[in-house]
Amino acid sequence: MGRLVRMAATASVLAVAAGIAGCASGSGGPHRSAVRDDPPAGTRPMAASGTASTVRVDLGHSLGGFPFHPGHELSATPNSWKYGAATNADLDALNLGAARVWLEFHQAYDVGTGKHDYAKWYDYLDAYAKRSKSLVLNWRSDYDPLVTKGTMTRTALFAAERDMLAAYKRHNPTIAYLESENEPDIATYYPKYKFTYQVVNAVNAMGLPGPKIKIGGPVTDVFTTARIGQFLDSYAADTDKNKKLDFISYHQYLINTSGTGAWDKEKVDPAQVAGERAKVDQMLTAHHLGSLPVLVTESGVFPGTRASSLGIDADYHIQAAGLAALHYWYLGEKGVTPFNWTVHHPDNDRKSMFADTGTGAARPYYNAVRMQSMLPNTRYTATSDRLSAAGIGVYGLAAADSSHVAVMSWNYQWTKSASYDSRVVLSGFTGAFKTQNVLVTRYRIPGDASTGELKPVERFVIAPRTAGSYTGQTLSLAPNELRMTVLTPTTKPVGPVS
Numbered sequence: 001m002g003r004l005v006r007m008a009a010t011a012s013v014l015a016v017a018a019g020i021a022g023c024a025s026g027s028g029g030p031h032r033s034a035v036r037d038d039p040p041a042g043t044r045p046m047a048a049s050g051t052a053s054t055v056r057v058d059l060g061h062s063l064g065g066f067p068f069h070p071g072h073e074l075s076a077t078p079n080s081w082k083y084g085a086a087t088n089a090d091l092d093a094l095n096l097g098a099a100r101v102w103l104e105f106h107q108a109y110d111v112g113t114g115k116h117d118y119a120k121w122y123d124y125l126d127a128y129a130k131r132s133k134s135l136v137l138n139w140r141s142d143y144d145p146l147v148t149k150g151t152m153t154r155t156a157l158f159a160a161e162r163d164m165l166a167a168y169k170r171h172n173p174t175i176a177y178l179e180s181e182n183e184p185d186i187a188t189y190y191p192k193y194k195f196t197y198q199v200v201n202a203v204n205a206m207g208l209p210g211p212k213i214k215i216g217g218p219v220t221d222v223f224t225t226a227r228i229g230q231f232l233d234s235y236a237a238d239t240d241k242n243k244k245l246d247f248i249s250y251h252q253y254l255i256n257t258s259g260t261g262a263w264d265k266e267k268v269d270p271a272q273v274a275g276e277r278a279k280v281d282q283m284l285t286a287h288h289l290g291s292l293p294v295l296v297t298e299s300g301v302f303p304g305t306r307a308s309s310l311g312i313d314a315d316y317h318i319q320a321a322g323l324a325a326l327h328y329w330y331l332g333e334k335g336v337t338p339f340n341w342t343v344h345h346p347d348n349d350r351k352s353m354f355a356d357t358g359t360g361a362a363r364p365y366y367n368a369v370r371m372q373s374m375l376p377n378t379r380y381t382a383t384s385d386r387l388s389a390a391g392i393g394v395y396g397l398a399a400a401d402s403s404h405v406a407v408m409s410w411n412y413q414w415t416k417s418a419s420y421d422s423r424v425v426l427s428g429f430t431g432a433f434k435t436q437n438v439l440v441t442r443y444r445i446p447g448d449a450s451t452g453e454l455k456p457v458e459r460f461v462i463a464p465r466t467a468g469s470y471t472g473q474t475l476s477l478a479p480n481e482l483r484m485t486v487l488t489p490t491t492k493p494v495g496p497v498s
Contacts, residue, residue, distance in 0.1 A: 050419035050476060053386040055396030055409050060428030061381040066399075068337040069097060070327050071372030074132075075298050075339040077346070078102035081127035086360025088127075090353075091343070094373045096132035098177075100297050100339055101125055103168065104140040109160055111151060116160070118167045125172045134176040134211075136297065136339075138219070139165070141181065141199075143192040158195065162202045165213075169203055173210030179249050179297060183221040190234035193217050197244040214246035216295065221251050221303070223276050223296075229283050236287045247293040248280055252326065252338070253303035264308070267301055267414040270325040271391035277333040296338035299326055301414075302350045308415050315350045316450045317480035318414060320368035324482065325391055325412040327372070331379070340369050355451045364482075367445045367454040368410075371484045375399035375406050380428075382407065386420055394420055394477060402431055403488055410482035422477040424485055429465040432489035437461050438470075439490040439497065447478040459497040461490055 074096055083091070101124065109116045129135055141161060146152045152160075169175050180196040181189065197215050204212045218231040228250065235245055252273060254266040266272065281291055301322035302308075308315050323340060330338045345351040353366035362370075375397070382396035397408045407424050442458045462470070472485060 050421045051386065052474075053384065053394045053420035053422040053477065055382055055384045055394065055407065055422065055424045057396065057398040057405075057407055057424065057426040058381040058428050059398075059400055059405065059426060059430070063379040063381060065377055066375075066379055067331060067334055069373075069377065070324075070331065070375065070397075071340075071369045072097040073100075073337055073339045074098075074128075074343070074369075075100040075341040076102070076128055077343045078138075079107070079121065079124055080344065081124045083343075084356075084358040084360055087343075087354055087357045090360055090362060090366060090370070092131050093370060094131075096128075098134050098136055098337070098339070099128040099132035100136040100138060100179075101128050102138045102140075102182075105142040105146075105157075105161060105164065108164060111146065116164060116167075118164060118171070121168075122171055125168065129172045129174050132174070134174050135172060136177040136179065136295065137168070137175050137213075138179045138182050138297070139196060141192055141196055143195050144188060147195075154195070158199060158202075161196075161199045165199055166203045166206055166208065169208045169210065169213065173208070175213060176211045177247065177295070178213050178215045179219050179295075180215060180217045182219050183251065184219065186218060186220070186227040186230050189218055189231060190238075193231070193234075194238060194240070194243070198240075198242075201242055201244060215244055216247035216249045216292075217245070219249045219251070219297070221253075222255060222257055223250050223252055223273070223279075224257070225279055225283060228280070232283055232287045232289070236289075245289070245292065247295055248284075249295045249297055251298040252276075252296050253298075253300050254322075254326070255303045255306075263306065264414075267322070268392055268416070269390040270322065270412065271329050271389065273326060274329045274332050277336050291335065294336040296330070296336065298341040299323060299338045300341055300351055301326075302348055305348045307348075307350065310415050312350065313450050314415075314480070316364050317445070317447055319350050320364035320445060321410050321412040321480040321482060322414070323365065324368050324372065324397075324408070324410050325395060328395055328397060329391060331397075340365075361451045362453060363451060364445050364449075367452075368482050370454050371408055371443065371445075371482065374484070374486070375408070376401040376404050384409075386422075392416065393418070394422055396424070398426075405429075405433070405487040407485045408482065409477065409484075411477045411479055413479035417479055419479060420477045421474050422483075423474040424472040425469070426472075426487075427469045429468045429470070433465045433487070434468060435464055436489040437463060437492060437494055438465060439488050439492060440472075441486045441488075443484040443486070445482040447481045461492045461494050461497060463494055 147154050180193045200213050200215045220227050256265045330336050344357050355361040376399040380398045382398040384394045384396045386394040395410050441456050444457045
């Protein structure tokens with residue numbers, strides 16, 4: 001039923017948008033007075049011959065703060081941090097709220113000698129602790145095989161892991177969340193989860209600096225009610241009075257696991273993730289648990305080493321537009337935080353933000369995340385007349401504060417080929433935007449380049465928005481292409497800005 005409600009609601013929004021568009025073209029329509037302010041002659045790019053598309057932004061209708069700020073959550077590459085200065089600067093520019101980092105017990109503990117080397121990974125953790133507000137630690141206990149095969153007793157492993165986690169918490173007080181294991185076999189998972197929450201409880205009892213560590217699971221490779229439900233069954237049956245579950249964690253790659261049809265048939269339906277919060281709450285309620293936060297600690301459209309049929313150059317852009325689409329639908333949920341994955345993937349470059357972490361050569365994916373991170377904190381209504389209920393087509397995402405208005409638009413197609421002649425229409429300007437000239441800065445992630453710095457493709461100044469509106473240029477929006485328009489009050493004169 002949630003799915004039907006979502007589709008009906010989306011259809012309603014599109015109908016309203018279409019109605020507004022019709023009124024705008026007729027006599028006395030609400031947008032008849034909108035002023036069109038193209039840049040000076042000779043600087044305007046030509047639009048492609050695609051279907052017309054309009055994203056309408058209402059700056060008079062605030063949606064409040066983002067439930068999570070897109071672009072500010074990153075799942076880092078495991079044990080990888082020795083990047084060049086340019087890459088580090090790019091990561092710093094994301095102003096991360098949370099970074100997910102990785103530790104596995106045997107990587108810092110020699111089981112044969114019983115000696116530890118905690119400092120081996122301090123630099124890795126420090127690299128992300130210094131550029132984020134909190135750390136999400138993916139903790140792999142090695143309970144299986146160490147305990148299950150008799151290499152260590154449970155008591156000995158518990159003491160070693162308690163001491164290890166405490167050492168890392170002392171060194172990095174911003175460790176706030178701990179995921180138990182990564183994409184585990186759910187049939188053998190719960191003993192490891194129980195072991196780990198008991199370790200976390202012991203460390204939290206030490207009163208170390210920073211927030212107490214929250215623990216969650218089951219960190220499945222996909223969103224699955226069957227396996228998450230099985231984990232919750234085991235948790236409900238656990239008689240330990242100190243049992244602990246602070247959040248639900250899983251990954252989302254839009255992969256078809258139904259057993260019928262192609263592996264990629266879900267790629268044309270990113271809007272399906274909008275139903276996950278309700279399903280998680282239903283499972284929690286069924287197990288007599290209250291609502292818990294959800295962390296989607298890996299997200300993407302290319303699971304494992306998968307690829308599309310279009311080749312790797314096209315896939316770089318699919319990754320950028322696909323992640324923007326996924327996170328757009330998560331923005332409609334409360335208590336769900338998706339993470340971008342990752343800085344540099346060792347096996348599938350389609351998931352990498354950078355082609356070269358030494359030089360900082362950015363892929364389209366990083367540039368899309370950078371666009372998201374540039375959005376101000378308050379979201380405003382943006383409707384598109386070319387976005388299907390399933391989430392294929394032109395997206396609009398708008399945010400503003402007193403001195404910035406930013407609108408992202410993109411055309412997620414997966415492997416489809418629809419192009420659009422797209423424009424952004426804004427209404428409801430207030431404050432300095434109505435009394436001062438306005439600098440318009442446009443960014444573009446073009447479909448014909450697989451690397452490159454995100455920088456303005458055009459800057460020009462327009463007159464004050466005395467009528468409260470602005471109609472942007474009609475520009476081509478190719479498949480999986482992204483654009484961003486930023487408007488700021490300025491004292492510069494009207495005209496082009498070099």
